[in-house]
Amino acid sequence: EHFEKPFNYSRANNVGVKHASGDYIVFLNNDTEVLDPDWLQSMVMFFEDSDIGAVGAKLIYPNGLVQHAGVILGPRGTADHVMREFPNDIDGYGGSLSVTREVSAVTAACMMMPRSLLDKLNGFSTDYAKHYQDVDLCCRVRELGKRIVSVSSTTLLHHESVSRKTDGYDLGDRALIVDRWGEAIENGAMWLVSTRGVHIGISTTGLSLN
Numbered sequence: 001e002h003f004e005k006p007f008n009y010s011r012a013n014n015v016g017v018k019h020a021s022g023d024y025i026v027f028l029n030n031d032t033e034v035l036d037p038d039w040l041q042s043m044v045m046f047f048e049d050s051d052i053g054a055v056g057a058k059l060i061y062p063n064g065l066v067q068h069a070g071v072i073l074g075p076r077g078t079a080d081h082v083m084r085e086f087p088n089d090i091d092g093y094g095g096s097l098s099v100t101r102e103v104s105a106v107t108a109a110c111m112m113m114p115r116s117l118l119d120k121l122n123g124f125s126t127d128y129a130k131h132y133q134d135v136d137l138c139c140r141v142r143e144l145g146k147r148i149v150s151v152s153s154t155t156l157l158h159h160e161s162v163s164r165k166t167d168g169y170d171l172g173d174r175a176l177i178v179d180r181w182g183e184a185i186e187n188g189a190m191w192l193v194s195t196r197g198v199h200i201g202i203s204t205t206g207l208s209l210n
Contacts (some may be wrong), residue, residue, distance in 0.1 A: 010124035010133045013108065017115075017123055025118055027134075029109040032059070033157040042154045043112045046100075053146025054113045054138060056106025058097070059158040060088045067158045068110075069096070070103030070150035071135060074188040078177055079105060079135045088155070096152075103150045105138030110156050117141065130170040132177040139181050 017025055024044055036042065043055045059068040066086045073079045082103070083092050091098045108124075111134065121140050124133045138148050178185060 006129065008126055008129065009108075010126045010128055013133075014123040014126070017118055020115075023115050025113055025115050027108040027111045027113075029158070031159040032110060033159075035155050035157060036153070039154045039156070040112075043151055046149055046151070047112075047114060051145075051147050052149060053117055053141035053144065054106060054111055054148045056103075056112075056148070056150045057110040057154040057156050058088075058150065058152055059107070059109060059156050061085075062157060062159060064088050066092075066097065067160060068107045069152070070101070071105035071107065071138070072188070073104045073135075073139075073181070073185045078132065078174060078185060081107070098152055100149055100151045100153065102147050104142070104148070105135045106148055106150055108134035108137070109158055109160075113141075117144075117146070120144075127176060128170075128173045131173040136177060136180065139184060 013027055016027075024047065026040070026043075039057065043057065046052045046055050056068070056070065058066065061067050064087065066083050066088055068081045069083050069086075069092070070081070071079050072082055083097060086092055086097060088097075121137065121144075123137075125136050128136065141148060
């Protein structure tokens with residue numbers, strides 16, 4: 001399908017889903033490089049748990065620093081990647097770069113979801129012009145009671161925005177995500193570090209340990 005300007009990331013992905021087959025859909029930017037041969041198996045296995053709604057990978061910049069290891073709501077008044085520009089060869093905050101853990105959202109630069117769930121949610125919202133489509137989708141996934149995990153053992157190289165140069169930050173998208181998910185952003189949806197049955201929950205309103 002031909003896309004007229006202005007480019008709409010959500011629409012492009014929704015059209016891709018319409019033409020795709022299979023029980024699970026992977027959204028993958030064309031400016032990424034797969035580093036792990038078993039990356040798909042490492043992601044899809046988490047859907048053996050029916051509570052999981054989306055799975056994301058760890059993305060690193062060409063210089064070896066972390067670009068994405070999950071997204072949390074609250075930073076910058078909207079959402080942001082955790083541990084951005086941390087060295088990839090360290091354990092990260094509380095060891096969280098070395099464990100798979102639950103997060104508020106994952107980037108659609110590399111995200112896997114069940115086809116049935118995508119269909120139920122009608123895919124990405126085309127109301128967003130440039131930003132936050134993936135955060136919005138993940139918020140709707142969580143609204144259904146599903147969980148989202150970032151897989152530390154699956155790593156891809158991400159040449160962020162190399163294939164399509166950015167043309168600035170869209171304030172309309174920012175206003176839209178805040179309007180739709182302002183309460184969740186204000187409350188600070190959990191960023192979870194889970195290891196050996198211990199769950200550390202960090203939010204803008206405090207810390208819980210179970």
